[in-house]
Amino acid sequence: QKEVEQDPGPLSVPEGAIVSLNCTYSNSAFQYFMWYRQYSRKGPELLMYTYSSGNKEDGRFTAQVDKSSKYISLFIRDSQPSDSATYLCAMKAAGGGNKLTFGTGTQLKVEL
Amino acid sequence: GAGVSQTPSNKVTEKGKYVELRCDPISGHTALYWYRQSLGQGPEFLIYFQGTGAADDSGLPNDRFFAVRPEGSVSTLKIQRTERGDSAVYLCASSAGLNSPLHFGNGTRLTVT
Numbered sequence: 001q002k003e004v005e006q007d008p009g010p011l012s013v014p015e016g017a018i019v020s021l022n023c024t025y026s027n028s029a030f031q032y033f034m035w036y037r038q039y040s041r042k043g044p045e046l047l048m049y050t051y052s053s054g055n056k057e058d059g060r061f062t063a064q065v066d067k068s069s070k071y072i073s074l075f076i077r078d079s080q081p082s083d084s085a086t087y088l089c090a091m092k093a094a095g096g097g098n099k100l101t102f103g104t105g106t107q108l109k110v111e112l
Numbered sequence: 113g114a115g116v117s118q119t120p121s122n123k124v125t126e127k128g129k130y131v132e133l134r135c136d137p138i139s140g141h142t143a144l145y146w147y148r149q150s151l152g153q154g155p156e157f158l159i160y161f162q163g164t165g166a167a168d169d170s171g172l173p174n175d176r177f178f179a180v181r182p183e184g185s186v187s188t189l190k191i192q193r194t195e196r197g198d199s200a201v202y203l204c205a206s207s208a209g210l211n212s213p214l215h216f217g218n219g220t221r222l223t224v225t
Contacts, residue, residue: 008152032211043116043203043216044155088154097210098145099168102154 003027006089006103015112019076023089023103026070030091030101033065035074038086038105047087048074079110114138116217118204124223125194133189133220135204143210144187146179147203149219155203161187162210194224 006023013019021035032051036044048063050056056063062075072091076083086105092098117136125131137144143162147155157171161181169179176194181187191198201219 004154006154034213036216041218041221043205043218045216046213049213090154097143097160097162097167098205098207098212098214099157099160099171100147100155100214102156104152104154 001026002104003101004089004091004103007106008104010107010109012109012111013079015079015081015110017079017110019079019083019108019110021074021076021087021089021106021108023072023091024070025072025091025101027091027093027101028067028070029093031094032092033063033072034090034100035061035063036088036090036102037083038088040085044088081110081112084109116204116206116215118202118217118220120220121218122221122223124225126225127194127196129194131191131194131222133191133202133204133222135187135189135206135217137185137187137204137206138208138215141206141208141215142184143207143212144181145205145207145214146187146189147205147216149201149203151200158189191222194222196224198222199224 035048053067064073088105089103090100145160146158149155159169203219205214205216
């Protein structure tokens with residue numbers, strides 16, 4: 001079993017929909033949680049960075065962390081065709097720099 | 113300002129050959145990371161440098177893989193006796209400090225035939 005599980009999709013939604021992306025994890029040492037967006041043939045781009053449990057909002061994006069359930073989510077409001085990409089969750093323990101453990105990524109397509 | 117630069121963007125090599133992949137981090141970033149991303153998977157950690165020294169190389173799959181960062185800036189990932197299973201996108205990332213956000217390059221797509 002992988003330390004981080006993420007549904008690979010693909011997920012297809014109409015423009016304007018609310019998108020929910022999720023990851024579960026098994027390592028209770030993880031303290032920092034991130035969401036990256038990756039366009040085809042590009043490197044991952046950091047979207048959200050959160051520490052421990054709670055919510056964080058940035059524009060149309062909201063990240064939620066529930067450490068008690070070992071479950072994290074990313075919500076995208078008013079989704080746009082430009083949001084079509086692969087979304088990767090990532091997490092790390094305290095210390096150890098940016099040695100991240102990634103999920104497999106969820107491929108999202110937002111259709112007109 | 114310039115982001116993380118990786119060269120070449122694509123590399124095709126024959127099984128058994130030696131390859132070098134180069135990473136030029138964001139200027140002033142002290143931490144540099146190498147990850148490998150296979151098709152349909154998330155990136156997997158290989159090694160990271162703090163300055164010139166390798167702080168953690170626990171992700172290198174075997175002794176055919178080696179990385180250097182002699183002057184604390186540019187890094188080279190070296191793969192000896194390449195195998196078809198080494199085919200992947202090799203991503204480099206840098207950060208201003210150990211816990212600062214990572215900035216990734218666009219990767220080198222390595223194909224071993």
